[in-house]
Amino acid sequence: MKIAILIGHGQSEGGSYDPGAVNGAYHEFRIAKEIGKATYERLRQLGADCQLVNYDGVFSLSDRIRQFRGKEVDFLAEIHLNSGSSTASGPEVYYFPGDETGQKYAAAISAAIAAALGLPDRGAKASDYYGIIRETGPTACLVETCFISSPDLDKVKASSGQVLAGNAIANGIAKAAGLQSTASGWTWNGSAWHYYKDGQPLKNQWVKTDGWWYWIGNDGQMCTGLQEIDGKAYPLNDEPKEMAGIYIPAGALMITNEKGEIMHE
Numbered sequence: 277m278k279i280a281i282l283i284g285h286g287q288s289e290g291g292s293y294d295p296g297a298v299n300g301a302y303h304e305f306r307i308a309k310e311i312g313k314a315t316y317e318r319l320r321q322l323g324a325d326c327q328l329v330n331y332d333g334v335f336s337l338s339d340r341i342r343q344f345r346g347k348e349v350d351f352l353a354e355i356h357l358n359s360g361s362s363t364a365s366g367p368e369v370y371y372f373p374g375d376e377t378g379q380k381y382a383a384a385i386s387a388a389i390a391a392a393l394g395l396p397d398r399g400a401k402a403s404d405y406y407g408i409i410r411e412t413g414p415t416a417c418l419v420e421t422c423f424i425s426s427p428d429l430d431k432v433k434a435s436s437g438q439v440l441a442g443n444a445i446a447n448g449i450a451k452a453a454g455l456q457s458t459a460s461g462w463t464w465n466g467s468a469w470h471y472y473k474d475g476q477p478l479k480n481q482w483v484k485t486d487g488w489w490y491w492i493g494n495d496g497q498m499c500t501g502l503q504e505i506d507g508k509a510y511p512l513n514d515e516p517k518e519m520a521g522i523y524i525p526a527g528a529l530m531i532t533n534e535k536g537e538i539m540h541e
C-alpha cells in the first residue's frame with residue numbers, strides 16, 4: 277500500500293509564498309509542514325511505503341493535483357490547519373462524498389488527533405469542495421488538524437505538539453489501513469521516550485540498548501531519576517551528561533563499581 281502525505285499551501289499558483297491562514301506570527305503552512313513531517317516519519321516507522329510532498333513549499337495546488345491525477349498511490353492526506361472563529365475547536369477531516377473508504381480514514385484520523393491533543397472531535401465530513409480530494413485518483417482526505425484562529429493554536433505552536441499531532445494522524449491512517457507495525461526501537465512521542473518491540477510498546481520491564489539498561493514504566497514511558505522497582509531503588513540518569521569521559525544518556529541505569537566509577541558495557 278502506497279501513501280502520500282502532502283502539505284497544504286506553501287506556494288501560490290503565481291509562484292509566490294502562500295502561508296495559508298495566519299494568526300500573528302504563526303503561519304498555517306509552517307506548522308502544517310512540521311506536522312506532516314512527523315506523520316511521514318511515523319508512517320515510515322510503522323513500515324508504510326510513504327512519501328512526503330511539498331515540505332519545501334515548492335508545489336502549488338495545481339502541481340499537487342497533477343502529481344496525483346491517476347493511481348500513483350492508494351491513499352493521500354493533505355495536512356492543513358483550520359481557520360474560523362476565535363472559539364472554534366477540534367479536528368475535522370474531509371473526504372469525497374460517497375467514498376466509504378475515505379470516510380473510514382477521515383473518521384480514524386480525526387478521532388486520533390482529538391484524543392492526542394485533547395480537543396473535541398468534529399469528525400469526518402463529506403465535501404466535493406477541495407480539488408486535492410475531488411480531482412485526484414487515490415482515496416484522499418484533507419486534514420484540518422485544529423484551528424489556527426483559536427486557542428487550539430497553543431496545542432501545535434511548539435514542536436512537541438506538532439509531533440503529537442503528526443503521530444496521531446499517522447496512527448489514524450495506520451488504523452484505517454490495517455497496517456501492522458513490526459518496528460522495534462525507541463520512539464519519542466513528543467513528551468516521553470517509548471520502546472517498541474515488533475510494533476508493540478513495552479511496559480514494566482528493563483530494556484538494554486547500546487550497553488545501557490533503561491526501565492520502562494507502567495505507562496510505557498522511559499523513567500528517569502531515582503526509581504523504586506520491585507522494592508529496590510535504582511538511580512536512573514536524569515538528563516544526558518558526561519562523567520569521567522563517558523557519555524551517559526538520559527534514563528540510563530547508573531551502576532558504579534567499588535571505586536565509584538560508572539560501569540558501561
Ligand SMILES: [Zn+2]
Nearest residue numbers: 284296356357
Ligand atoms: Zn489550508
